[in-house]
Amino acid sequence: MAANPATLPRLRVNADRLWNSLMRLAAIGATEKGGVRRLALTDLDRQGRDLVTGWLRDAGCTISVDAIGNVFARRPGRRDAPPVAVGSHIDTQPSGGKFDGNYGVLAGLEVLRTLDDAGIVTERPLTVAIWTNEEGTRFTPVMMGSGVYAGAFTLEHCLGQRDLDGVSVGDALAAIGYDGRATAPAFAAYFEPHIEQGPVLEREGIVVGAVEGALGQRWFDAVVTGQDAHAGPTPIEMRRDALLAAAELVLEVRRIAQAHPDYARGTVGQMRVSPNSRNVIPGRVDFTVDFRNARAETLDAMCADLQRSAADVARRHGVDVALTEVVHFPPCAFDPVLVGSIERLAAELGHSVRRLASGAGHDAVYVARTCPTAMIFVPCDGGISHNEIENARPEHLAAGADVLLHAMLEAAR
């Protein structure tokens, strides 16, 4: 049977089977509060990898593992051409949930099982990828496996990274038997379904997000230096209050985010006040700024705006404000053709759909450096993720997998 979506009956994945796979994988490292703790390259990670690769073998795949432990499950096509791939990660945060990462891998598995059930062989091979250590909580950097795949980090650097106990990535990979020797395959296209990890789809009652790209990030450390002084004897107009200046800058970060287009975001997440005493005017405040935007030019404009605000606040309050950039990820635009396919297919399948941006990093951001790439978002409860209460609805997960199924079929023709 030819994989021609125009003539195919509208195939659907098996929603129950997808859900059951997610629940079975979530049992490995399950926490009392209903979450999952399955850190990268631990024995629990091995158990998870063994379970999923077993399922993929059962679905007719050949498994290969590269030197950073990325797993590639290949389902043959009619032609020996670069495969159409789907992937994500199955390591979790220390207090993680059942869906972050796991959904992308198991949606890929469900697509293969659905094709098997329907007896469909695609022109191009299909591949399900499991990327090593996306979360980055045991070993840095985050998105390690996809980063090595895309050349963002060297293999040697990553293999030498150590956890808090001094165990290296290389030793941890060998210990769980995932220190492979395979050459990682190049992809014709890459898809990554994922829970949104944000509130947009749920708030708007939309089931499928066609992700246009990932926001660029510029992070700053800010230090405001004023003058400690007693709160009682020091009249307001004689103060050099570092917290007052910092508070104005917190509001400036929000103003800047609201004043700029292209999915602009601005957050002050950390703040430390010194000397942090009830009746002492703060002499120093350290805080962080996290700016995100889908366009590099707009992101740069936000940063320039903050620099102007900082200079103005410093002058008005008689304080020093120093901003040091500590992270600079450029924005990542996904493939417009694939994004358009996802949007169209979702509508054809009867699902509400909107375009949005990924505010967080994902393996897809690195893979996009190597091939046409796109992501499919589905809602999660309250937009909550990286939390044991992370949750998603079976029908939404199935809807995203249905879109994935047909997007892969189109790309694999």
Next chain:
Amino acid sequence: MAANPATLPRLRVNADRLWNSLMRLAAIGATEKGGVRRLALTDLDRQGRDLVTGWLRDAGCTISVDAIGNVFARRPGRRDAPPVAVGSHIDTQPSGGKFDGNYGVLAGLEVLRTLDDAGIVTERPLTVAIWTNEEGTRFTPVMMGSGVYAGAFTLEHCLGQRDLDGVSVGDALAAIGYDGRATAPAFAAYFEPHIEQGPVLEREGIVVGAVEGALGQRWFDAVVTGQDAHAGPTPIEMRRDALLAAAELVLEVRRIAQAHPDYARGTVGQMRVSPNSRNVIPGRVDFTVDFRNARAETLDAMCADLQRSAADVARRHGVDVALTEVVHFPPCAFDPVLVGSIERLAAELGHSVRRLASGAGHDAVYVARTCPTAMIFVPCDGGISHNEIENARPEHLAAGADVLLHAMLEAAR
């Protein structure tokens, strides 16, 4: 010789002798950075007390010690009437300076020495008081000795208070030999000279502050509860950012302080952000508010204004704001006649003078509950106190002692 200032030659204290006394006392507990660490009821405190009471005895005083360790040095007058008193404390902050407290006691000593030199006997007796544990850093509450004297605390409560090592005030007093049995005398009037511990006099180039009273204080603990969320995936308009709400309230505290008369002050000195992670929108912020004002009605109006601001901020940001009052000291107005005398005498002695308020608490605030009271402020470098670099100029210290001398002479007629 009669103590009649109208006919007296304008007596002056001995500025060098006053300075030398301050430096000799500062040698007990001297720190490497030029400050003093002489905590209440330690052996260093005993050494300080022994030195100063020795000087007072040499000046013809009778020493008595009450049950909380307050020292009263009495110089006889022509009449056996309630004495005119001067006092302060000689315990210091852990990283304290040479002048805070010590100046008030040694200015009193210098007045007695000056009268001795001039052969003056006053109508009323004069008393120099050394109050126990003003700083409150080893034992709480602060201003313990003057508080017991004025009936603000019970003796039993204070004797039972313990330091971090479990030593009680009662045991510490006995250990240094200052667990007295004398009944504390009632005063006809009380003066307390002190360094300003603020920047007003220095900034305005004024030498003497006639202190009208001490600001009332109302302190609050504020808790802002919003919702933690990932900084990346959460659009600005869907956030319930506790830090953003707290930042607006920090600015409101300043607006309120600027909008109210009567020496209004408002400070946010402490802040704690949760979870305090760079890329997580803060879900909770705890901070403190310290409002001060010379008039109870204005202080209450400031607090009501803050409550309205908190409700408004809570509504606009979709957060909860809870304000809990943790300290409430009413304002203290000093005796208008004595304040007027100080202002007039300073001018007659050729010193620049202005009225101001004490932003901080002092022993005089408690003593004012028992008799007509006033304070005399002199400038300190940069307004800095509770710090090893605390400093003051000999001529300013002498100017304050000269005003004290003549104010006591007037009151003791």
